[in-house]
Amino acid sequence: MCLEETVMGDDTPYPFEVIKESADYLLSGTQHRPKIGVICGSGLGGLADQLDERDVFPYESIPNFPVSTVAGHAGRMVIGLLSGVPVMCMQGRFHAYEGYPLWKCAMPVRVMKLMGVSHIIVTNAAGGLNPEYKIGDIMIIKDHINMQGFAGDSPLRGRNDERFGPRFPAMNNAYDKNLIAMAKKIVADMNLTNVVQEGVYVMLGGPTYETVAELNMLRIIGVDAVGMSTVPEVVVARHCGMKVFAFSLITNQCITQYDTDAQANHEEVIEVANIRKKDLQNLARRIIVNMSEEYQES
Numbered sequence: 001m002c003l004e005e006t007v008m009g010d011d012t013p014y015p016f017e018v019i020k021e022s023a024d025y026l027l028s029g030t031q032h033r034p035k036i037g038v039i040c041g042s043g044l045g046g047l048a049d050q051l052d053e054r055d056v057f058p059y060e061s062i063p064n065f066p067v068s069t070v071a072g073h074a075g076r077m078v079i080g081l082l083s084g085v086p087v088m089c090m091q092g093r094f095h096a097y098e099g100y101p102l103w104k105c106a107m108p109v110r111v112m113k114l115m116g117v118s119h120i121i122v123t124n125a126a127g128g129l130n131p132e133y134k135i136g137d138i139m140i141i142k143d144h145i146n147m148q149g150f151a152g153d154s155p156l157r158g159r160n161d162e163r164f165g166p167r168f169p170a171m172n173n174a175y176d177k178n179l180i181a182m183a184k185k186i187v188a189d190m191n192l193t194n195v196v197q198e199g200v201y202v203m204l205g206g207p208t209y210e211t212v213a214e215l216n217m218l219r220i221i222g223v224d225a226v227g228m229s230t231v232p233e234v235v236v237a238r239h240c241g242m243k244v245f246a247f248s249l250i251t252n253q254c255i256t257q258y259d260t261d262a263q264a265n266h267e268e269v270i271e272v273a274n275i276r277k278k279d280l281q282n283l284a285r286r287i288i289v290n291m292s293e294e295y296q297e298s
């Protein structure tokens with residue numbers, strides 16, 4: 001399928017059988033049977049390179065898969081072991097601003113589900129809107145505001161297939177409280193408490209960064225960090241019953257004043273992600289090990 005055909009996807013989410021074809025392809029190419037999936041945000045894909053005994057699938061090679069078009073998103077599914085725990089890692093995700101409908105941005109989550117994934121970690125790079133946040137902070141996401149949902153769009157728009165989940169899924173407690181509590185203990189143990197926050201994420205469509213007026217409005221409605229992803233993936237993961245843990249790396253401070261020439265830019269986003277990547281990888285590794293203990297118990 002050529003890039004243009006893939007990017008200009010239609011309005012109908014892929015049916016179960018199409019998702020299953022992608023899942024079966026990946027399962028036939030690896031011995032691993034991960035129950036944990038990770039979606040790596042901008043510049044945060046290094047975790048996938050840490051996997052042992054890894055099988056690597058460029059997105060172009062996976063039937064029905066979209067392709068990544070953004071710097072800092074390698075565009076590969078990597079399946080392997082992290083500290084002995086089977087994991088599948090998306091090294092690069094899909095964004096609405098690339099031309100993908102929301103359902104296609106989140107389609108890999110359904111592929112993970114059909115492969116047996118029950119727990120998902122979703123990460124992103126985001127602008128810090130809470131004035132107490134510093135560049136390089138890690139924000140555990142406790143909730144989101146689904147702006148696209150307000151406007152009538154959703155990755156679940158269209159006919160519902162009960163094999164994935166119910167027509168009307170609840171979204172309170174989307175971010176698993178036990179996983180958040182577990183992560184906070186790990187953060188304390190790693191002496192990272194002073195750089196870890198807990199807050200509310202909003203996804204805007206991008207690719208523009210925000211105006212001052214937009215940011216001031218978002219702050220009033222309770223937003224702590226602003227990004228261009230994550231929400232569709234979380235909605236689809238919760239729809240199909242996965243447990244979700246998510247965090248943002250604060251790569252820039254949102255500009256909420258008119259008297260500055262500073263501007264948000266993607267180079268800074270990638271640079272900050274690079275500086276913080278070791279801490280983030282260690283944190284993710286420890287969360288994954290603890291998660292695996294949880295699903296073994298449940």
Ligand SMILES: O=P(O)(O)O[C@@H]1C[C@H](O)[C@@H](CO)O1
Nearest residue numbers: 041042124125228229266269
């Ligand atoms: O994929 P994520 O959400 O981490 O990437 C963020 C949002 C845009 O894609 C990009 C803007 O710099 O970073």
Ligand SMILES: Nc1nc2[nH]cnc2c(=O)[nH]1
Nearest residue numbers: 125126127226227228264
């Ligand atoms: N929308 C948005 N996305 C980001 N990703 C990284 N930083 C930002 C930001 O300031 N705004």
